[in-house]
Amino acid sequence: MGRREDFARTMRHEKPENLIIDFGGNPLSSMEGESENKLLEFLGLGKKQGGDLPFGKTRRLDERLLKYFDIDTRSVGEIFTPQDSHFQKISETEYIDEWGIRRRFTGLYWESVNTPLKGATLEELNAYRFPDPDSIDERQIAAHAARAKELYETTDYVICAEHPVYGIFELGCWMCGFEDFLYRMALDEEWIHRFFERVLEYQKKVIQRYYTAVGPYIHYTSSGDDFATQNAPFVSPDMFRELVKPYFKERIAYTKRFTKAKYLHHSCGSVYRLIDDLVDCGVEILNPIQPKAADMQPRGLKAAYGEKIVFHGGIDTQELLPFASESQIEETVHETIEILNRDGGYIFAAAHNIQPDVNPRSLTVMLNAARKYRRA
16 A cells, blocks of 8 residues: 555545655645754755745755655645735845735744734725736746646655645734734624635635646645634634635635645644534645644544544644653654544644754654554
């Protein structure tokens, strides 16, 4: 049985012969900052060349790492920057992105330092220039499609097409600021609906071009939109169903017109109260399963939703990987696999991208333990 059949069995909630291990196979299982070079040096493979990527661009992990740990997944794609947009480079550490958000590099991340739609009226929202999806360079899409086709035809890896657009909720929070946007969700539904309508219109145009090209050659795709804090969703389930869900559900349904790929959604935090709605929207794989967030512990999730959705992630990056002993890491990996991979329905990964505070030895212990127990 090969990797792709193991993935298919996992998605059918049947126990695979070998647990699928994801490391760098989508934009939510990669590495940040110098963590990749630290791992390469630890393994005696030498440093990787390249500078810091702009916000939204995913670090494609060195193929030597993926082969060293016998990783099952590979990724293609990116969040696109249309040529007709607000994008403008200010300096080596600052730029304005395609949406008009000014971003400044702070040593590890590109943080937003302005909110172009904060306080905007409905008329100002309607007049605000969104990026033109028709101005995305066709050569970029074609290059990702060619790479996906090559992987599909010449390897047995499970291929992910990374999401080409941001999520509607997080984009609103960035463009308005969290306080302003959450206030509007409570008291200005007309503005919110209009914003979501415009973003969905943009998303659908990008989705059609992107998945028409890569769709035949991928096994799953991703989206990212953080709906929750560490303790609870940002908004009540009722507000989510009324304001966010219709647009998110339409995005997924529209994506599935152009590909048979399974759909992974990433939301940090405690999304437990939203899982039924995410399933109803068409989400088939839930990432990242942060076990330190409220109600997101593997045992409870598996008992409540193990037959409804596939779990992806689950190995804590907040406390376990940075601070635990090697024996604690291996024990947690073993226990997590035993719980979440019972009857299938689990893809192994860390609970988010690896940060520079994770010792490469600890990361190596995690990945080697996953290989050791992948048939458990």
